[in-house]
Amino acid sequence: MMRGCSSRPKLAQNQDRAVCMTNCPTLIVTVGLPARGKTYISKKLTRYLNWIGVPTREFNVGQYRREFVKIYKSFEFFRPDNEEGLKIRRQCASAALNDVRQYLTEEGGQVAVFDATNTTRERRETIIQFAEQNGFKVFFVESVCEDPDVIQENIVQVKLGSPDYTNCNTEEAVEDFMKRIKCYENSYETLDEVLDRDLSYIKIMDVGQRYLVNRVLDHIQSRIVYYLMNIHITPRSIYLCRHGESELNVKGRIGGDSGLTPRGKEFAKKLSNFIQSQDISDLKVWTSQMKRTIQTAEALSVPYEQWKVLNEIDAGDCEEMMYEEIQDNYPLEFALRDQDKYRYRYPKGESYEDLVQRLEPVIMELERQENVLVICHQAVMRCLLAYFLDKTAEELPYLKCPLHTVLKLTPVAYGCKVESICLNVEAVNTHREKPENVNIHRTTEDALQTVPAHL
């Protein structure tokens, strides 16, 4: 069977843990003045929830406004006495809420992130009523910050490049944006400990120095709070790479716990040189508990931590087999894997979906950390990369993570910059593309069409 469940009960009586975390859909609502990181939080949260398997989408009201108004003239649009502007903004919020309803009620979404200033109690009340009518839970995420340096940095990082300011120079843009913020300040009603005591919310103060958490209602809200309390915006880089080429790699065999080949050891040395040349302050190094990643880290001559959860995907009955042997012994399994590589679980082994669940604490700790080098494995690296680069479950198992190549990820604006550094030590290719024919009746030739070369 696809997921390795030998007796699969009727759908009505069964829920797989990863699939359903909450009984009814949740609407996350951001609150805060412009340039307080609401969109940053919305996008990051959406990325995280999707990665752990909770279908989530963000709805940025500013986007709706840009599509409606086409050309942004100036901050005057946002003046509290601009009737025309207010009307348009209200319509945009309604349009966005309509799409939220569509997503949560008809398209199978579980969480919608409603990203807007939502700075008045009146606007928030409208949203709460909307949620009540539709049977959605509401969770507010407010970001409060008065540090002028942080706000300035925010504007430089994400506002200057906004479509609103395409035709302005830096000074003009900053000046206009500051006036825009001013338009909201007078009517800003922050979430209040007394007036809003019945709402569920987290108030993030001064970029995470302090948090106020009120009425967390369920598991997903608890996870969201935990996640938000662990992220930070301190600049840093995350380096991801695989172990050096291993003995089983060159034989075209998957899994196992073999040591490095001479080329693999070469890579480890080059990795050491590379790391030293990067001159990274306080670099943490993590490995799995498999020999090949530890051997690689040993060459760096710096302390490293071993994580069992970074071990390669468990191929169960197929451990240490060549793809040719899997096709020979388990042709049905091999075809099922090609049909849905993300959800397919090896007999007595794991699936990519299982891997993501076991890697979640790694992601959480990576969020807490600063400069980190993670030496891991192909499937594991694909999962971690998918988190940082917001890849779907369909794309994840086919991400290219070749041996002897380091990926340097640097958070930037709303996403992640990736630099790929090949350390120029030859290695076998271990990447097997999805073949054309994934039918269980396919020929051996069709099945092995995309198997990479090996000894």
Place this chain on the structure above:
Amino acid sequence: MLDNDEFRLETSPRELTQNPLRKIWMPCVNEHIAHRRVCMTNCPTVIVTVGLPARGKTYISKKLTRYLNWIGVPTKEFNVGQYRRECLKIYKSFEFFRPDNEEGLKIRRQCATAALNDVRQYLSVEGGQVAVFDATNTTRERRGTIVKFAEQNGYKVFFVESVCEDPDVIAQNIVQVKLGSPDYIHCDTEEAIEDFMKRIKCYESSYQPLDEVLDRDLSYIKIMDVGRRYLVNRVMDHIQSRIVYYLMNIHITPRSIYLCRHGESDLNIKGRIGGDSGLSTRGQEFAKSLRKFIQDQDIKDLKVWTSQMKRTIQTAECLGVPYEQWKSLNEIDAGVCEEMMYEEIQEHYPLEFAMRDQDKYRYRYPKGESYEDLVQRLEPVIMELERQKNILVVCHQAVMRCLLAYFLDKTADELPYLKCPLHTVLKLTPMAYGCKVESVYLGIDSVNTHRDRPENVTVQRSTEDALETVPAHF
């Protein structure tokens, strides 16, 4: 140190050897290794409770200590009230706590100092990683003393304040844990409550709660109204982050947790471990009995969880209610020993078999798991169990031992030998500072799968010695 580094740069990377017990790869000279489980924080942490009497400080202290120890962080609590009881011997009345009682103040200060001394001993000498300093600590002055103490010793400080003004909650607290306190052994209920309320009053006028402005440089969590609201300030590291997450997930709503294993399986009868077999006839009988038992218990909104193995799912199917499958509830992976009988393990892997008996908690099956690994993978289950209300977990022997050890505060040495027989339901009900356990045997015969630690655990032992405690099977 410098010479060592230079030398290392010129030689090839160190050879690795795999520790035979834990299956951990390490260099032959064990220096740079840090196992994730072992070290979560660079320096020890002192958790300091803050709050008026009857605000749940000791409840939180004990629970937190239990949780941290279970996930592998050596933690100990130091309750200043205990020190006071040992010093004073006999508690007379609330007058001891009057703010103008010089003698009382002196003794209380001495007790706090004695407790801090023991904290230092535990964290600096005995290898402890977290100490929970449980006292009212209601004045900024007292907290300042503790912060200085921590600075002098290189400890981090994290405050946990509990604030509550709900009279019902406070009354319930007094009934649950104060009436039975050694302080009130010779009082009747009314006298005890009256005295305790006056005791609380003694603290109220000098109470300085953690302040958003005055205490903005401290790391703390302020828990308000039994978890309705939290204020979290300056979380510094991983362990503090985990503590906050844990504290935000626990609750005190009465409920019961039912733990049981799947019904007897076909592999159980054959004396084989692991695998993914179905229920035997008797196992199916048990499932039916379980159904009746659950119905008789008349539990409100019961959630049912199983693993993703056939035998637990078959058991749950019989209940006729919705259930959730968790892969993390799967039985311990015995790796190359999967589906073997103990006799076969002794025959093919006598060394492994002996090492397992030497340290059953840390021993990892070749290509499998250890109990220590199990605990790590069960942590999200425990976290969700804390969030939930009434729940039945249908799982497996090793898994159940781990969960039970968490609720009953068992050590790593006791855990792998906890008795979790087939066809027996354990009903756990949180009570006062711990957990009441009721063991309900549902009257259906089954094999015994519990293998006690044999006397002889040396690697050279005879087969007979090795198999001495193997339970009977077909």
